[in-house]
Amino acid sequence: MADVDHWDPGQIDEVSEALVERARHSGTAAEELRGAREVAEWEGEAGDAAKHALERSAVVHESSAQNDVLAAMAAKKAAGDVRAVKNQQKDILEDAAAAPAVSINLETNTIIPPDTTGWEEEDVTKLADKMRDLRNRIVAMLAAAQEADENLARVFTAAAGGEPEAPAEHGVAGTDPAALLSELQRATDQAVVDQMAKIQGIQKRLDDVLATMYTSRPGSPEFDAANNIARNLKGELATALNDLGNIPNYSQIDPKSITVSPDGHFLINATADGVPYQVHGQFRNGTGEFFDQAKGTSYTFKGGTLVSTNTPDPGKVTPDDELLFNAVTTAVGAPEAALAAKGLSEAGIHGLKTLLGREAFEGAASLTGDNVIPKALVAAEARADDAAANLAGHHPAPTPDRPTPLSADNPPDTGGHHPAPGGPSSENSAPPTVEHGDHPSLPEHSASTGHNDVTFPDPSRPTLGSDDRYHIPEGATDTQIDVPGDLGKTITDIDRVENGVLWEEKSATSAGNPEQWVDKQFVNKMEKYIESQQYIAGMENAPIGIRFTNPGVDPALQAAVEKAAADLRAKHPGVTILIEWTS
Structure with a gap:
């Protein structure tokens, strides 16, 4: 002593x-x-x-x-x-x-x-x-x-x-970067799932209050009280979505960029949009604290649960921040001071920016008070579904012996067509299941390249022509399709146009409830793709499909996807629907 x-x-x-x-x-x-x-x-x-x-x-x-x-x-x-x-x-x-x-x-x-x-x-x-x-x-x-x-x-x-x-009790395993990365991703996936449950709870309460407003007379005490509660819940919803978007995603980090000490201290060197950044802290057995330089935020976990975050300096306010914040204040119907009390400000709205992606900020008309929260909700649900699928069948992080899956821009040489197991087979020659990078012969479909007298007056939607049609070039990614004439209504996002096919890309390899996942992430998305095709010039009858970007998809999920695809083909006999598995 x-x-x-x-x-x-x-x-x-x-x-x-x-x-x-x-x-x-x-x-x-x-x-x-x-x-x-x-x-x-x-x-x-x-x-x-x-x-x-x-x-x-x-x-x-x-x-x-x-x-x-x-x-x-x-x-x-x-x-x-x-x-x-x-x-x-x-x-x-x-x-x-x-x-x-x-x-x-x-x-x-x-x-x-x-x-x-x-x-x-x-x-x-x-x-x-x-x-x-x-x-x-x-x-x-x-x-x-x-x-x-x-x-x-x-x-x-x-x-x-x-x-x-090193302390003897830690052993060599404590310095394995891949193990640390896997543990970090598992914790952040769980944080996303937990936050989505909170968001759904707020949304349910908001729906109930809006129902009360609908059945009450405007100006009545019941209506005014419900309206005040709804405004407060909208602010809570925006804040909760921002918090979810601010949870980091380390699924694309290379384990070779990580240095780990035996007591769990680590340093990650990574890049975001070409800008290098670091993540450093201590994390072991689901517990620890680390700082993400790209997010400007420190995260504290205990027992695998995110218990607190701290963003000491949100950084400078950009024009995109101002645009987004104005849309949120309009959506919530609350002044800036009310949002600030809930932790939202022009400088502290990076989580919503992450959810919405760059495409949302290509022009002033793209984000409005009517669509900003629905767009963020769709993005949050997609991320939460991916996180839940990862947790249901958590796969180790890539290692030198198990390389990161190749991207769609660099498909492997399969040497020929290899149908995935469990695919449907019939004499009617249904569109085949294909391995990644191996496409069957398809009819010619491509976006219109000769626009004639078509102009493109909206810089926020560079592919939307004056003919109220989207002219999407081959190779385009993440193209948002809004209803021409009602641009506040978003139909879907087309993940990729490749070889004349409209592709929806998914990273999931398993799901806790395969049928539920397939209904939401495959069937619903394909229906949206079909709805959007009427607005895409030259691709009204193009094939559509789902591409699984990671190998090792669980057989139960594969079987559910194949069955749903067969049902969709029966429902839409004139539509070519493809499934692509990464080998």
């Missing part, structure tokens, strides 16, 4: 700050070395040797920077642990001094009782109980102090450039 009394967490904080600064310098040095390598003009063996030497040196600096960041995070945690231990000791000493008072020898960690001569038996019993409690607390505090001291020793070893010995 005497050692704890002399500990200074402020000095540990200084070590953490120094490590951060050293990491910054190392990172800058690595960038400068790579810059010198790129501009080096000398040729020949000497030039090659020099360039290789520069690259090796850059890698060393880069590795040093990552190690320093991890050590800095560990030092920050150690400082917090030391503060906690010192507070425990302070409480113990204060309680010891309270009546009946006892003294504690800080050198020997022993409790010295007072002289109890002449005391009542009841007072002696109280003293014994107090001493027993103090002993238990001292033992627990000393155990915490021992762990903090060991962690601190590892921090200082790492800061000095050494290789700290």
Whole structure:
């Protein structure tokens, strides 16, 4: 206890700050070395040797920077642990001094009782109980102090450039980037599902209140009371959607970009829209805290549940932020101050921006008070469905031995047609199931490229012509189809136009309830595609289909999709409906 009394967490904080600064310098040095390598003009063996030497040196600096960041995070945690231990000791000493008072020898960690001569038996019993409690607390505090001291020793070893010995209980598995990534994604998927349940609860209450308004006379006390409640619930709904959109999605992170320490501290180097960012913190067994630089938000999880978020600096307000916020205030029917009280502001609306995607901000006419919440709800439901499917059959993160699935822009060489198992077969030659990248011969269908006198007056909908038809080029992605003449009504989004086919793309590989998932994510989407085709020039009769972008789709889900496809083909005999599985 005497050692704890002399500990200074402020000095540990200084070590953490120094490590951060050293990491910054190392990172800058690595960038400068790579810059010198790129501009080096000398040729020949000497030039090659020099360039290789520069690259090796850059890698060393880069590795040093990552190690320093991890050590800095560990030092920050150690400082917090030391503060906690010192507070425990302070409480113990204060309680010891309270009546009946006892003294504690800080050198020997022993409790010295007072002289109890002449005391009542009841007072002696109280003293014994107090001493027993103090002993238990001292033992627990000393155990915490021992762990903090060991962690601190590892921090200082790492800061000095050494290789700290990991605690035996953690083992090598604690440093597996793929395992950490899988655990992070599982926690964030669960957070999305939980948040969607909250959103659905708010929506149900809002529907009930709107029903009351519908059956009440405008201007009546019942109507006015319900209207005030509805306005408040709309604000809650917008806030809940924003919170869901702000939950990170790490499904596309490469495990090789992750550095993990044995105690769960990690550092992720990633890019978003071409801009590099980092995610760092500590996470083990569903519990921990980390900061996502791209989101500007820290996330705290406990037992696999997201318990709090904090966005200290939302960043600068952009024109897109202003457009979105104006649409939300119109939808909610509440002033800015009312939304600010619920945590929404022009600078803090990034979650809704993420849900809506870039396409929603291509012009002022695209987002309105009438469509902003419905659009966000559709996007939130899609993300929640994907998250639920991932949780139902959680697959490990990609590793070098199990590469990330190829994208639609880079299909594998299948060497021929390979029908997926369980597909329907009949003499009527139903449109085949195809493996990814292997397409059957299809009729010619393509978007109109000769527009004649058609103009495109709406910059927010660059493919919508003056003829009230969408002219979608081959290769287009994420094209939103609104009803011409009623642009506030969105039919669907066409994920991709490829080889004359309108594709809906899904990343799910399993579902807790395959029939329910198929009805919502396949049947409903195909019906929307069919409805939208009347507005797409040159593709009124084009094939439509669903593409599963990840391999290993659960056989039960495959069978449900195949059956639903057969039913759809029977219902729409003039429509070619395809299914594409990634092998």
